[in-house]
Amino acid sequence: MKEQNLKKLNDSRAIRWGALAIVAFTMMAAYYVNDVVAPLKTMLETDLKWDSSEFGLFTGAYSFLNVFFLMLIWGGLILDRFGIRFTGKLATILMVLGTGLEYYAMTGMADATGTIWGYKVSVFVASAGYSVFGVGAEVAGITVTKMIAKWFRGKEMATAMGVQVALARVGSQAAYAVAIPMARAYEITTPVLVGLICLIGGLIAFFAFSVLDKKLDRQIEAEVDNSPEEKFSFKDVAKILSNPGFWLIALLCVLFYSCVFPFQKFASELMISKYGIDESVAGFFAGLPALGALFLTPVFGGMVDKRGKAASIMMLGAAMLIAVHCIYALPFITSSWIAIVLMIVLGIAFSLVPSAMWPSVAKIFPAHQLGTAYALIFFIQNIGLWGIPTLIGIVLDKYCVVGKANGANLYDYTLPMCIFTGIAVLSLIIAFALKVADKKFGYKLEEANIK
Ligand SMILES: C[C@H](N)C(=O)N[C@@H](CCCCN)C(=O)O
Numbered sequence: 319m320k321e322q323n324l325k326k327l328n329d330s331r332a333i334r335w336g337a338l339a340i341v342a343f344t345m346m347a348a349y350y351v352n353d354v355v356a357p358l359k360t361m362l363e364t365d366l367k368w369d370s371s372e373f374g375l376f377t378g379a380y381s382f383l384n385v386f387f388l389m390l391i392w393g394g395l396i397l398d399r400f401g402i403r404f405t406g407k408l409a410t411i412l413m414v415l416g417t418g419l420e421y422y423a424m425t426g427m428a429d430a431t432g433t434i435w436g437y438k439v440s441v442f443v444a445s446a447g448y449s450v451f452g453v454g455a456e457v458a459g460i461t462v463t464k465m466i467a468k469w470f471r472g473k474e475m476a477t478a479m480g481v482q483v484a485l486a487r488v489g490s491q492a493a494y495a496v497a498i499p500m501a502r503a504y505e506i507t508t509p510v511l512v513g514l515i516c517l518i519g520g521l522i523a524f525f526a527f528s529v530l531d532k533k534l535d536r537q538i539e540a541e542v543d544n545s546p547e548e549k550f551s552f553k554d555v556a557k558i559l560s561n562p563g564f565w566l567i568a569l570l571c572v573l574f575y576s577c578v579f580p581f582q583k584f585a586s587e588l589m590i591s592k593y594g595i596d597e598s599v600a601g602f603f604a605g606l607p608a609l610g611a612l613f614l615t616p617v618f619g620g621m622v623d624k625r626g627k628a629a630s631i632m633m634l635g636a637a638m639l640i641a642v643h644c645i646y647a648l649p650f651i652t653s654s655w656i657a658i659v660l661m662i663v664l665g666i667a668f669s670l671v672p673s674a675m676w677p678s679v680a681k682i683f684p685a686h687q688l689g690t691a692y693a694l695i696f697f698i699q700n701i702g703l704w705g706i707p708t709l710i711g712i713v714l715d716k717y718c719v720v721g722k723a724n725g726a727n728l729y730d731y732t733l734p735m736c737i738f739t740g741i742a743v744l745s746l747i748i749a750f751a752l753k754v755a756d757k758k759f760g761y762k763l764e765e766a767n768i769k
Pocket residue numbers: 456459463479483486672676696699
């Protein structure tokens with residue numbers, strides 16, 4: 319009784335938001351590293367002789383270990399067994415080691431002549447590093463979600479989640495904006511080196527957060543991570559998998575994110591080759607969705623909180639995605655202005671769907687199943703994040719080469735954009751099915767969170 323009356327660390331607004339700022343910095347560095355190689359696609363082709371299939375292999379490698387070695391599932395188990403501090407540090411160390419390996423492969427092994435399983439040594443080892451990084455980044459993602467639930471329960475939890483995602487977008491946009499200019503000014507791998515340094519800063523930041531978190535645990539005495547809430551359990555897995563809402567959200571998540579993250583990885587080259595946008599700013603425009611989402615995700619999140627309509631908003635976002643990808647697919651539209659406007663529209667869709675989707679998960683599942691549900695949804699999402707870039711890379715090499723300039727292939731992006739359009743159509747169908755299921759099963763997705 320006495321302990322409950324004591325002011326805890328997270329009762330102070332400044333301290334809990336300060337704690338969030340610390341871990342958000344780690345995630346910002348993670349999103350920077352995740353995106354920083356993408357704008358360099360054409361330079362990788364000219365300088366390091368990576369073809370599109372190899373670029374696709376590298377991009378998809380982010381999710382390889384998560385999908386084929388079930389790393390997100392093990393990560394969820396470790397998180398529940400050993401807690402936020404241990405898992406967060408482990409995840410951040412994996413990100414640092416993975417990025418270190420990626421950097422070493424792109425610098426020290428760039429001239430190596432051998433192959434591993436048919437891939438250049440440098441591509442294979444860089445992909446292995448990026449894969450290790452991907453495990454760390456995804457496990458860090460679920461760890462930070464759980465951290466927010468712990469520090470902000472009964473307080474500004476939804477806002478905190480929105481702010482963390484928005485700050486992560488700063489990392490993405492920075493990566494898209496600086497990669498090409500930095501690589502031109504220094505070395506092609508300098509942007510990766512900067513990411514590695516930021517991640518080491520993120521690791522130090524997470525150690526600093528751990529001091530605060532330990533203090534909070536001492537104050538609340540009962541170890542939050544050992545409470546039955548938000549534990550990963552195989553019994554819950556069965557319950558979650560039998561819920562139709564899970565499959566609809568997971569499918570929408572994998573389809574929607576497959577049209578955004580993998581598309582962005584190829585978008586810099588699309589901007590340059592089809593729309594004639596200058597190389598030095600192409601990355602900035604490819605990163606516009608992240609920049610838009612930075613401002614709009616908290617705004618739309620607030621709207622969903624106050625007015626509801628989450629299922630309708632997800633449908634709207636998916637419909638906008640179809641329009642964007644379909645217009646990018648049209649071979650006769652080559653105006654750079656249209657390309658930029660489409661990126662802005664994509665940014666709006668990229669804000670609408672996540673701000674409605676992630677809080678919907680919390681409506682469909684009870685609190686004690688949330689951690690498990692997020693880990694499973696991330697797992698299914700990673701299948702798309704692995705498969706789609708791999709597929710697009712192969713399609714580009716096989717069917718889309720239309721010439722050569724300055725040692726790099728020129729590609730016609732019509733077919734890849736048709737593939738993205740098809741996936742976006744499927745995402746709209748699933749979003750519609752979710753709205754129907756919402757009425758049938760009473761998930762209350764269309765209702766406001768704040769009444
Ligand atoms: C890539 C990662 N698995 C992901 O989906 N990230 C989301 C944010 C998820 C937040 C969940 N509380 C994103 O939109 O970046």
